[in-house]
Amino acid sequence: MSSTPPPPHRIVLAKLGLDGHDRGIKVVARMLRDAGMEVIYLGLRQTTDSIVAAVEQEDADAIGLSMHNAGHLTLGPAMLAALEEAGIEVPLIIGGIVPDDDRPILDAAGVAAVLGPGSSAEEVVATVRAAIDAA
Amino acid sequence: MSDPLEEWRAAYDTARLRDVPFETMSGVPLEPVHGDAPYPGQYPFTRGLHAAGYRSRLWTMRMFAGFGTAEDTNARFKELLRAGGTGLSTAFDMPTLMGRDSDSPWALGEVGRAGVAVDTLADMEDLFADIDLGGVSTSMTINGPAATLLAMYVAVGEKTGVARADLAGTIQNDILKEYQAQKEYIYPPRPSMRIVTDMVTFTTAEMPKWHPISISGYHIREAGSTAAQELAFTLANGFAYVEAAIAAGEDIDEFGRRLSFFFNSHTDFFEEIGKFRAARRIWARWMKERYGATDERTMMCRFHTQTAGVSLTAQQPEINIARVATQALAAALGGTQSLHTDSFDEALALPTEKAARIALRTQQIVAHETGVASVADPLGGAPFVEWMTDEMERQAEAVFAHLDELGNGSILEGVYAGIDNGYFVGEIADAAYRFEREVNAGRRIIVGVNDFTDGDEDTEPNLLRIDHTTEEYQRKRLEAVKHDRSQEAVDDALAAIATACEDPTVNLMPPIIDAVKAYATEEEVAMAMESVFGTYVETAIV
Amino acid sequence: MSLRHLSIDELVDRALGGDRRAVGRLLSIVERGGAEAEQVETRTHAHGTDAHVIGITGAPGAGKSTMVARLVAAFTAASRGPAVVAVDPSSPLTGGAILGDRVRMAEVDTSAFIRSVATRGHSGGLALSVPGSARVLAAAGFDPVIIETVGVGQVEVDVTAAADTTVVVVTPGMGDAVQANKAGLLEVADIFVVNKADLPGASDARRDLELMLELSHVTGQEDASRRPPIVMVDSLAGEGIDAVRGAIDEHHDHLVTTDRLVERRRRRARYEMRSRAALAFERHLDDQLHTSEVAAMVEDVLAGSETPSSAARRLWQPDAS
Structure with a gap:
């Protein structure tokens, strides 16, 4: 008998906060699509609430947040707290400029992975897959 | 006198030249220009705006920076003025750029981070405290809430006894590229264009030393466009502003010469030089032929250039110094009026003082050591450079033709249509993805990223960190200002703004100036306008 | 947890x-x-059977998502609890998809439930999953359930077959009305919306539709008692949205008072049963193709001792000879 193929991974991609730099997140959206994933693209100026609602309704397997300005230390933990409050256990991946010194802080806070500028498509896809598999 | 060479000679002879030897470092004397007509300073200005090129004046080395509170920035302004500078350049933080106050939930973690925080006139008073606004030129990089910031600047001037007619400077105020690339918009495109046009009208009538728009391709390129798209979209936006101002009854030769441009200088050397030269030629031709300008100054495309932030790598950051150097050289050979060179650590954080100094030194080397400033348009006439210039122009004209068709003979309507149907963001996203795939496949080498990666594991250089006390300070400051002002006066002023928004024949600047003088906050003004204009949400074109 | x-x-x-x-x-x-x-x-399947299922379809770029967002707000304001299933195509090459409809629905009240769905390539898949999804949402108490599709072709047919009320959205100046006619959407539409009615050519689009409806009226529509209304809408300005909601409610009342709702549901059930049976049969066939009996039949066809048609008949009628 033919069996149902595993469904594609679903990932919510969003920009949290005011920053409007979306070149990186758009490139990543296409990389993930081309790797066969379903990308639920929320776009600019999202809040932790709107992201939580999207993850619930879309039953996403992962969340990718893109940041340009150095907001990761404020916004990353805020996102994790909102997810925890909603009882959602979905890996959070942060993309953008994150200095080396900040990475252990984000790791400790519970961020599943950080993707810096210049990450290749293979790295992006492998990182997302690994984060989903580990969850 | 109709011989171009004689005309050029006459113009050159009247130029006041810098007091430096125009010869090679080995002592070979240099001619001021080579090649054929039209010469530098002659329509269509492909070869530059001035007959003597950089012999009369080097480009302005304008470095853009800023963070923290208005008081911090004020201290740096004063230092700069003491050192002989006359131009002040202000960067605002993200909440200010988006029309949000420091106490907005949206501002969390962003206050004072990438620029100075301005909530009310009180912050603007601090920013320019003890500075004679009649004796400086101020550049403000802001778009969505530009009218409010200009109103605050006018108010500070008047409070310190400087008439608005004596205020000199530039405000970026290029809202069209926000919908295409940088995404710092508040209202939908058409009401936003009304605000821009009101500012053009207001400054033309009352602030003759003010440049009301700096039409910016920089952000379009940073968002991932090609060089030709940067050129085409930017100039098309310029045409759109011109059409809007003409429609509002302005005379092109009155406002046209106060428009200026802002381009990116990226890594592909000759493509960039061709782009800069094509920009001048296209702008001159369109101003003259399509829009009927008669004053040559209206036809001159004056531009500021910044090296490509997006080209800087986080891997082996020190090698970015070499990238910045070649980009600065391209800008100089392309004939820029002013230049900001990026700091090598900007792919990691805001620049440290040392990195910013190295960046400035880099363009000083180009200006004073390489000799490129001794001959006007030194590459003019070279077959490859002329071909590249033509090619950039050809690609740009194809875009103009498309927009003209979209807009049924109006570039302004074509640009609106292109924003509405996702043309601009789609083209830019496609170009960005194409480039990434080429890098990814190894067809395009980025040193330190996909090749020559020995050294990537080096520890990061020291990075600038901004503490969080600014946020706390700024919130308290805002609270105090709100406490001390007359709420009734603020409410009345905000109601007057909303009323003015509903009547397109009323200029918005006077009621906004009244509101900021009553210490209405930036966000309150934005909300009053939003109540009439609505907000804009980008359609997803990924 | x-x-x-x-x-x-x-x-x-x-x-x-x-x-x-x-x-x-x-x-x-x-x-x-x-x-x-x-x-x-x-x-x-026994729950939420009263929920009104609304299909909204039209060519890409017709502004459906923006209109749906406004419509959701109108239903929410009327104390209804709407849900949206927004369908976008998957990439035929990689099977991945970028689902961007939530962006256009950004201002929707958080009480609405929005689900982005990719077509996932497999034929007839939506015909199965969309009715199933509508059932889950209806059972969870959402009403109406709005199903929005992008693109043209089979996806639309599958989706409209799952709806009580079908709204077809066209825009001025793009020949949308003509395209909709060609795609067979005129027959299935219960309501037409001319979106972007502020654009030049909106009244032309309306006239085109009226003309085509006139013609199809002659050739006979399913429901001759009712001419589909044409509603002019400017989604960006929010104009005409209440009229769309009114037309949707009116159509629902019409279905109820004329007993046509039961007929629609009957049709929906028939189509879903057919789709499920067709998929099951297709899978069965795919499995068959790998058996030794079928391999022998293939050889017979190649050798010329059996025609493809008779071999095919034996595939689905094993007793035929």
């Missing part, structure tokens, strides 16, 4: 009690298909 270890029954219980995460998870199960999806179907 995590939903991962809950049984289907527990998930359904939670969904019926209003747990949105459980609803989200059930929708994934339904989209995936198979035995678990059937379990969900068993538990949900």
Whole structure:
């Protein structure tokens, strides 16, 4: 008998906060699509609430947040707290400029992975897959 | 006198030249220009705006920076003025750029981070405290809430006894590229264009030393466009502003010469030089032929250039110094009026003082050591450079033709249509993805990223960190200002703004100036306008 | 707490009690298909049968998402609890998709439930998952359930077959009305919307539609008692949205008072049964193709001792000879 193929991974991609730099997140959206994933693209100026609602309704397997300005230390933990409050256990991946010194802080806070500028498509896809598999 | 060479000679002879030897470092004397007509300073200005090129004046080395509170920035302004500078350049933080106050939930973690925080006139008073606004030129990089910031600047001037007619400077105020690339918009495109046009009208009538728009391709390129798209979209936006101002009854030769441009200088050397030269030629031709300008100054495309932030790598950051150097050289050979060179650590954080100094030194080397400033348009006439210039122009004209068709003979309507149907963001996203795939496949080498990666594991250089006390300070400051002002006066002023928004024949600047003088906050003004204009949400074109 | 270890029954219980995460998870199960999806179907098909299922379709760029967002707000304001299933195509090459409809629905009240669905390539898949998803949402208490599709062709047909009311959206100046006619949408439309009615050519688009409706009226429509209304809308300005909602409600009343709702539901059931049977049969056929009997038949066809037609008949009628 033919069996149902595993469904594609679903990932919510969003920009949290005011920053409007979306070149990186758009490139990543296409990389993930081309790797066969379903990308639920929320776009600019999202809040932790709107992201939580999207993850619930879309039953996403992962969340990718893109940041340009150095907001990761404020916004990353805020996102994790909102997810925890909603009882959602979905890996959070942060993309953008994150200095080396900040990475252990984000790791400790519970961020599943950080993707810096210049990450290749293979790295992006492998990182997302690994984060989903580990969850 | 109709011989171009004689005309050029006459113009050159009247130029006041810098007091430096125009010869090679080995002592070979240099001619001021080579090649054929039209010469530098002659329509269509492909070869530059001035007959003597950089012999009369080097480009302005304008470095853009800023963070923290208005008081911090004020201290740096004063230092700069003491050192002989006359131009002040202000960067605002993200909440200010988006029309949000420091106490907005949206501002969390962003206050004072990438620029100075301005909530009310009180912050603007601090920013320019003890500075004679009649004796400086101020550049403000802001778009969505530009009218409010200009109103605050006018108010500070008047409070310190400087008439608005004596205020000199530039405000970026290029809202069209926000919908295409940088995404710092508040209202939908058409009401936003009304605000821009009101500012053009207001400054033309009352602030003759003010440049009301700096039409910016920089952000379009940073968002991932090609060089030709940067050129085409930017100039098309310029045409759109011109059409809007003409429609509002302005005379092109009155406002046209106060428009200026802002381009990116990226890594592909000759493509960039061709782009800069094509920009001048296209702008001159369109101003003259399509829009009927008669004053040559209206036809001159004056531009500021910044090296490509997006080209800087986080891997082996020190090698970015070499990238910045070649980009600065391209800008100089392309004939820029002013230049900001990026700091090598900007792919990691805001620049440290040392990195910013190295960046400035880099363009000083180009200006004073390489000799490129001794001959006007030194590459003019070279077959490859002329071909590249033509090619950039050809690609740009194809875009103009498309927009003209979209807009049924109006570039302004074509640009609106292109924003509405996702043309601009789609083209830019496609170009960005194409480039990434080429890098990814190894067809395009980025040193330190996909090749020559020995050294990537080096520890990061020291990075600038901004503490969080600014946020706390700024919130308290805002609270105090709100406490001390007359709420009734603020409410009345905000109601007057909303009323003015509903009547397109009323200029918005006077009621906004009244509101900021009553210490209405930036966000309150934005909300009053939003109540009439609505907000804009980008359609997803990924 | 995590939903991962809950049984289907527990998930359904939670969904019926209003747990949105459980609803989200059930929708994934339904989209995936198979035995678990059937379990969900068993538990949900008796619930929420009063929910009004609305299909909204039209060419790409017609501004459907923006209109749906406004429509959702109008339903919410009228104390209804709408849900949206927004369908976008998957990439035929990689099977991936970028689902961007939530961006256009950014200003929708958070009480509405929005689900982005990719077509996932497999033929007839939507014909199965969309009715199943609508069932889950209706069972969870959402009403109306709006199904929005982008693109043209089979997807539209599948989706409109799952709806009580079908709204076809066209825009001025793009020949949308003509295209809709060619795609067979004129026959299925219960309501037409001319979106972007502020653009030049809006009245032309309306006239085109009226003309084509006049013609199709002659050739005979399914429901001769009613001419589909044409509503002019400017979604960006929010104008005409209440009229669309009014037309939708009016159509629902019409279905109820003329007993046509039952007929629609009958048609929906028939189409879904057919789709499910067709998929099952297709899978059965695919399995058959790998058996030695079929391999022998292929050789017979190649050798010329049997025609492809008679071999095919033996595939679905094993007793025929």
